[in-house]
Amino acid sequence: RDEKDLYIAPTVITNVERDDKLMEDELFGPLLPTIRISDMDDAIEYINSRDDPLSLYVFSSNKKLVKKVLDSTRSGGVVVNDTLMHVTEGSLPFGGIGPSGMGAYHGKKSFDTFTHERSTMIKDLNPVVEVAMGVRYAPYTSSNLKLARIVLESVPHFKKSFLMKHLKWFIVALVLGVGLKKVE
Structure with a gap:
């Protein structure tokens, strides 16, 4: 296969409905579907009506609004006013929850995620x-x-x-x- 045939250009997709097939699963590619959201409560309700996302990106200078989103949603990780940067910071655990993945990776979190500490009790037969x-x-x-x-x-x-x-x-x-x- 030719690498050029596999390339997908970064694409913003408009006129997407909430129940479109494109919105059913996480997207791991340069695709950004956009949907209409009436306000922050609607956004929070939409996020909570679906599986927990791997990442949540919140753009706002309003600290109360950011806190509301963080307190009202679940996700593997969150970046406020940027994207993807939590992946690059080795001291932050990176990983999903639910269908988005289990465990966290980077540094000690990787060791803890991929290690099983087995409880062992040996009883004396006294x-x-x-x-x-x-x-x-x-x-x-x-x-x-x-x-x-x-x-x-x-x-x-x-x-x-x-x-x-x-x-x-x-x-x-x-x-x-x-x-x-x-x-x-």
Whole structure:
């Protein structure tokens, strides 16, 4: 094939309707279809009625209007008062959401996107630990549930820390244990 036959000149397409076939998918070429939009609310409604775009370009010197567009829409990336520049900035993640793509690329974002951090837990088969952890298994008694709740509260993402909640009892047990050891 001749490269000249594959060339598409940058083209602005006018008289396009919102439901035209040309408006169904993302365009990755030098084509710019234009549609009539009555106001910014109409533009936001139109953007939100379709799949999230890979990029959104907002041209305005009105900061409130720009903020409204940014707060009211979703897209892979946004450039205000320019086009394509977010692709050239290596410190900005570049990528789409939804049908426009998953993940972000550039720098560390590329590594994070294409790397899977696998969770791995290796459990010791210590019978003493297994007896203590037996509260996980049925039948569930009220004392098992109470003990399970205490254990779960010790996990950092729960509201109260197990150590802080039971610190005084731990200290009492430690003192008694040391005291009993000395008596023997």
